[in-house]
Amino acid sequence: MRNVAIVGVGYCPVFVSKRNDVSIPEMISEAIHNAYLNCGLTPENVDAFTFGNMHTFEGVNMPHLWSIDHLTALGKPIMRIATGGTTGMSAFHCAYYHVASGLYDVVMTITFEKHSEGDAQVGLAGIITPEIMTVLSLGIDLTGGSGMGGLGGGSAGGISFQATSYLHHSGAGIEHIDAQAALERRNAAKNPYAHLKDPECTAEKIAQTPLVSYPIRYGHICPTTDGATVCILASEDKAAKIADKAAWIHAVANCTTDATTGNLIEGLITDPAEQMSCQLAAKRAYERAGIEDPRKEIDLVEIYNGFAHQTLMFLEKLGLCEVGEAHKMLERGETEIDGRLPVNASGGVVSTNSIGTSALNRVTECALQIMGKAEGGHQVPKKVRKALAHGWGGLMQYNTVTILGDAPLKR
Amino acid sequence: MDEKVAVVGINYAQGDDLGLTRERLCFQTVKGLLVQLGIDRHAIDSFILASNDFLEGRTISNVFEDGPVGAYLKDETKVEMDGINAVVYGALRILEGSYDTVMVVAHSLCGHQVSPYLQVQYSLDPTYDRQLGLLNELSGAALQARSYLRRNGLDEGWLDQAAARELAAGAANEKVTRPLQGMDEGKVGSSPFLYEPLRELHCYPPTDGACAIVLASAGKARELTDKPVWIKGFGSSIDSYYITHRDLTVSSSAAEAARRAYAMAGITDPEVQIGLAEISGLFAHQTPMLIEALGLAPEGEAPRGFAQGSFGREARLPVNPSGGALSAHPVCATGAVRVAEAFRQLRGEAGAVQAGEPRLAVAHGQDGLCMQQNTVLVLGI
Numbered sequence: 001m002r003n004v005a006i007v008g009v010g011y012c013p014v015f016v017s018k019r020n021d022v023s024i025p026e027m028i029s030e031a032i033h034n035a036y037l038n039c040g041l042t043p044e045n046v047d048a049f050t051f052g053n054m055h056t057f058e059g060v061n062m063p064h065l066w067s068i069d070h071l072t073a074l075g076k077p078i079m080r081i082a083t084g085g086t087t088g089m090s091a092f093h094c095a096y097y098h099v100a101s102g103l104y105d106v107v108m109t110i111t112f113e114k115h116s117e118g119d120a121q122v123g124l125a126g127i128i129t130p131e132i133m134t135v136l137s138l139g140i141d142l143t144g145g146s147g148m149g150g151l152g153g154g155s156a157g158g159i160s161f162q163a164t165s166y167l168h169h170s171g172a173g174i175e176h177i178d179a180q181a182a183l184e185r186r187n188a189a190k191n192p193y194a195h196l197k198d199p200e201c202t203a204e205k206i207a208q209t210p211l212v213s214y215p216i217r218y219g220h221i222c223p224t225t226d227g228a229t230v231c232i233l234a235s236e237d238k239a240a241k242i243a244d245k246a247a248w249i250h251a252v253a254n255c256t257t258d259a260t261t262g263n264l265i266e267g268l269i270t271d272p273a274e275q276m277s278c279q280l281a282a283k284r285a286y287e288r289a290g291i292e293d294p295r296k297e298i299d300l301v302e303i304y305n306g307f308a309h310q311t312l313m314f315l316e317k318l319g320l321c322e323v324g325e326a327h328k329m330l331e332r333g334e335t336e337i338d339g340r341l342p343v344n345a346s347g348g349v350v351s352t353n354s355i356g357t358s359a360l361n362r363v364t365e366c367a368l369q370i371m372g373k374a375e376g377g378h379q380v381p382k383k384v385r386k387a388l389a390h391g392w393g394g395l396m397q398y399n400t401v402t403i404l405g406d407a408p409l410k411r
Numbered sequence: 412m413d414e415k416v417a418v419v420g421i422n423y424a425q426g427d428d429l430g431l432t433r434e435r436l437c438f439q440t441v442k443g444l445l446v447q448l449g450i451d452r453h454a455i456d457s458f459i460l461a462s463n464d465f466l467e468g469r470t471i472s473n474v475f476e477d478g479p480v481g482a483y484l485k486d487e488t489k490v491e492m493d494g495i496n497a498v499v500y501g502a503l504r505i506l507e508g509s510y511d512t513v514m515v516v517a518h519s520l521c522g523h524q525v526s527p528y529l530q531v532q533y534s535l536d537p538t539y540d541r542q543l544g545l546l547n548e549l550s551g552a553a554l555q556a557r558s559y560l561r562r563n564g565l566d567e568g569w570l571d572q573a574a575a576r577e578l579a580a581g582a583a584n585e586k587v588t589r590p591l592q593g594m595d596e597g598k599v600g601s602s603p604f605l606y607e608p609l610r611e612l613h614c615y616p617p618t619d620g621a622c623a624i625v626l627a628s629a630g631k632a633r634e635l636t637d638k639p640v641w642i643k644g645f646g647s648s649i650d651s652y653y654i655t656h657r658d659l660t661v662s663s664s665a666a667e668a669a670r671r672a673y674a675m676a677g678i679t680d681p682e683v684q685i686g687l688a689e690i691s692g693l694f695a696h697q698t699p700m701l702i703e704a705l706g707l708a709p710e711g712e713a714p715r716g717f718a719q720g721s722f723g724r725e726a727r728l729p730v731n732p733s734g735g736a737l738s739a740h741p742v743c744a745t746g747a748v749r750v751a752e753a754f755r756q757l758r759g760e761a762g763a764v765q766a767g768e769p770r771l772a773v774a775h776g777q778d779g780l781c782m783q784q785n786t787v788l789v790l791g792i
Contacts, residue, residue: 001508023538055491056470061463061533062491065779066652075667077647078784079500082464082491084471090488094500101506103675117537123470258483259474280484288509394474398487 003408004099005239005246006367007106008232010035011193015227015352018116024063025070028112031228032072035108039232039243043072046232047104052081052091052111053356056123064110071110085304085393086254087111088229088360089400093252095233105238112228113354120224120355127395156221156307158272160213162396163309165273167215172312172327174215178203180330181220181308181350187337188347190377193361195225195352220308220350227354231364236408247367250386251288251403255281259395278317278392278399285401286319289409291386294319298403299384300369301343302362304392305350311335311343314390318401342380345369359391359400366404412675416502417632417639418790420448421751423622425739427522427588431619433467437518438479440621444514445481448625448635452481455625456510459501460487461494461517461743465530480516480623493517493691494622495746495776495786499645501626511631517744518621522588527617527742531780536652549606549614551654551780556608556696558659563711567608571600574613574695574737576717580724581734583763588618588739613695613737620741622748640754640790643771644678646671647786654781665704665775665785672773673706676789681706685789686769687756688722688730689749691776693740702730705773705787729766732756746776750788757792 012019012030019027036042049071051064060066064073064080071078079098081091088111095107167173185201188194198205209219239246255277282294291297298320305311312326320341321329329335335343344350346365349358366387368374384406391400422444429436445451458480464472473489476482490497494517501513521527531548535541556570578594581587591598594612602612625635632639648667650657657663669681678684688707692698699713707728708716716722722730733752736745753772755761771791778784 054464054470056464058537059533060537061465061530062778063534065534065649065783066536068649068783069651069653069656073649074651075648075664077668077671078649079496079647080491081488082471083473083489093488094490094503097500097503097507100508101503103503103506126469127471254486254488255484256474256477256482256487258478276484284486394471398471398474 001100001411002102003236004096004249005234005236005243006231007234007239007243007246008035008039008041009364009368010038010230012228015193015195015225015354017223017225019114019226024058024112024114024117025067027114027226028067028110028228029070031230032110035230035232041232041242046076046106046108048098048107049073049076049078050081050091050094050107050109051078052087053113054082054084054087054123056126057120057355058114058118083393084398085306085355086359086391086398086400087356088358089363089389089391089402092231092360092363092402093254093400096249096252099233099235105235107233109231109360111356111360113356114226115224115354116226156212156216158396159307160216162272163215163307165271166309166313169273170316170324170327175203176312176327176330177215177220177309178206180311181206183336184308184344184348184350187345187378188351191346192376194347195223216307222306222350222353225352225354227357229357229360229364231360245371245373247370247404248408249402250405250409251285253281253285253288254400256394257397259397272396273313275317275399277397278314281399281401282318285403289403295321298386298388299382300366300380300387301341302346302365302389303344303348304359304362304390305344305348306353308350310392311348315343318388318390337378338381345378345380362389362391363402370404370406412642412644414629414641416505416642417627417629418624418642418750418754419627419632419635419639420444420625421754422447423586423620423748423751425586425588425618425620425741425748427616427618429522429619433518433520434475434479436621437476437516440623441480441514441516444623444625455512455514457504457513458482458485458487459497459513459515460489461492461497461747462489462519463491463530463743465533466519466521466525466742476516480514493746493776493778493786494744495750495774495788496647498624498747498750498788499786502642502645505626505628511628513626515624515626515747516621517747519741519743520619521617521742522619530742534779548780549609552694553606553609555659555781556694559696559700562660563714565714568600569714570608570613570695571596573699573717574599577698577731577735577737578612580732581738584734584738587734588616609694615693615736615740618739618741620739620744620748622744622751624747624750638758638792640757640792643789643791644672644675645786645788646675647784649784652783659781661710662700662704662782662785665701665782668785668787669705672787672789678789682708685728685771685773687753687766687772688728689733689752689772689774690731691736691745691749693736695737697782698731698735701775705775724764724766732764732766746786749774749776753790757790
């Protein structure tokens with residue numbers, strides 16, 4: 001296998017609730033244009049494309065077909081990937097395999113979501129509709145407590161079970177989720193490509209937002225965002241010629257577990273905070289990247305956190321701290337932009353969630369931090385040598401991990 | 412590409428109503444293949460699914476297959492395209508070096524649960540094309556059929572011949588949706604119009620189906636089978652969305668995909684070197700168009716080839732001895748089934764539909780309105 005680098009990143013100019021001024025293909029093409037500007041490449045340089053979004057959110061089936069004329073990809077190979085919340089990183093991994101195979105030198109990953117043209121909660125609730133139908137057909141009452149997970153609306157209802165379990169096992173309290181959300185809103189204020197920004201946000205302010213489904217408050221939840229992100233990958237030889245700065249891919253890994261309704265409805269079968277697939281994906285990624293002690297070697301983390309408790313929970317699951325330690329790291333300020341281990345300096349998914357892009361943004365944010373190109377004041381002061389990007393999704397049981405470095409991995 | 416990635420086993424099922432849930436269908440298909448290879452799920456490093464959330468009726472549908480296909484606690488991803496692209500992705504993963512085995516599983520239930528035409532309708536521009544309804548899979552295919560007929564000076568009855576040829580081939584294949592016995596031009600020509608000039612039997616049948624394929628690295632392949640079928644090359648390409656921007660009488664993206672695949676496989680004269688083709692022609696005119704695009708006949712010459720029997724089971728270059736997509740089209744699985752059919756032929760295991768002793772085969776899959784996107788894979792033994 002050969003080394004692969006990220007040589008270019010492009011975002012659409014803003015990530016906001018409603019991009020009424022552009023269509024889906026126009027919004028994507030903005031990010032593509034910016035990616036080319038970012039690294040000085042032109043469409044002729046790109047050998048192949050990968051493409052990701054979740055089409056149930058806008059209701060356009062396989063939208064790469066409709067938007068192809070605006071992707072600079074006519075006549076090129078293009079592969080569409082869709083795996084849920086992780087789609088952006090899954091499409092990125094697909095691009096990595098394209099280059100690492102030795103067959104393609106430069107590959108572009110294109111992701112987007114334009115939530116304002118659809119309804120994310122309807123799409124998400126649709127995940128378990130067949131399960132609900134089955135349960136109802138068996139005569140099981142879903143109107144009581146056990147049904148809340150399924151019927152609480154999209155993912156927020158079900159996620160409350162995960163958050164409760166996390167709090168129970170870690171010893172953290174709801175106030176820590178408030179503080180984590182506040183930290184990310186403040187970080188987002190420094191990121192020009194973030195959606196919900198509040199430079200003065202505090203835990204107290206978040207605590208005043210309404211409770212949606214205990215312990216999840218309105219202020220703990222991601223927005224639905226319109227946005228597009230593009231990433232350009234290149235082989236080692238090519239990167240040396242075309243890139244002034246690059247972030248190197250040291251490992252990609254991905255793991256799933258069985259999706260059962262039990263995950264969602266009161267964790268009857270598995271604990272939705274166990275996240276075995278995250279633990280396994282991280283383990284495989286560390287092995288492939290030659291990382292022996294992630295707590296010492298990883299300098300920066302971007303975690304997929306549709307909900308604020310997940311930042312803390314996944315820090316533990318990724319092996320970056322002991323169980324029950326993440327909220328203490330938060331209390332000590334270690335995860336701030338200028339902390340020992342900056343976590344979600346970008347503001348995370350909880351501040352910006354255009355779903356197709358969200359898991360890719362974790363990777364591109366790590367890459368920009370390594371290159372020293374993070375804009376708007378969210379560049380961390382410390383030197384970033386190795387960074388970990390995490391993606392989460394599926395029916396709460398699907399995780400992706402990417403580890404980046406500031407130099408190619410010696411293989 | 413020399414002997415680096417092999418197809419070591421295939422298993423598939425197709426029918427107009429298999430009477431199975433998606434989960435059961437995928438489980439049976441994968442389990443059957445594991446048993447056939449004498450391995451269990453732990454021998455598989457990576458899973459690549461090909462399905463479409465729109466057809467599944469739920470978002471993130473891949474996670475519900477993770478249990479049935481045995482992917483839990485393993486690496487699984489989903490290509491939301493025709494399954495032949497999942498085979499390509501599997502090959503890329505093996506070439507990368509982290510994985511020795513990949514299980515590709517492609518499926519859909521379009522036989523009776525979902526109208527297959529909807530998935531193309533919902534892929535159209537949502538503001539103009541979809542709302543007006545004038546442009547849809549059938550009307551697009553009908554325009555394309557007329558363009559092809561006119562360019563080649565053929566009348567509509569010629570479509571009856573082209574369809575009858577494939578349906579007659581499929582009659583011998585126990586694995587297809589409509590093994591119509593005694594099919595001839597007259598019977599095809601008396602089927603009702605779906606969209607002029609296309610009649611029902613010129614068009615693919617709604618089909619349930621799943622196809623599982625195990626790919627392996629060279630070393631692993633020889634452990635798993637005595638007769639590995641090697642992936643020699645692949646390529647894909649895509650045309651403009653706007654059919655007004657395309658020449659509908661040819662498929663330039665299929666031609667480009669084939670050029671890439673042949674270059675990788677070191678094929679310089681496909682018409683001579685290729686010994687078998689399995690092509691996803693969803694409508695009667697598409698198979699001849701694709702025969703030309705894939706360089707298996709000069710442009711405009713496929714109809715003459717049909718008339719001379721050049722692509723029959725007994726010919727030197729059999730095309731779709733399986734009956735092709737006109738005999739079964741499980742959306743998403745169709746291209747993977749083409750790979751599976753080529754695999755059977757190359758190993759001499761195609762039974763009643765065996766077409767000689769091919770050494771080199773080409774398989775093709777497509778997505779989109781009027782074959783917008785095409786992928787070509789070259790296999791050899």
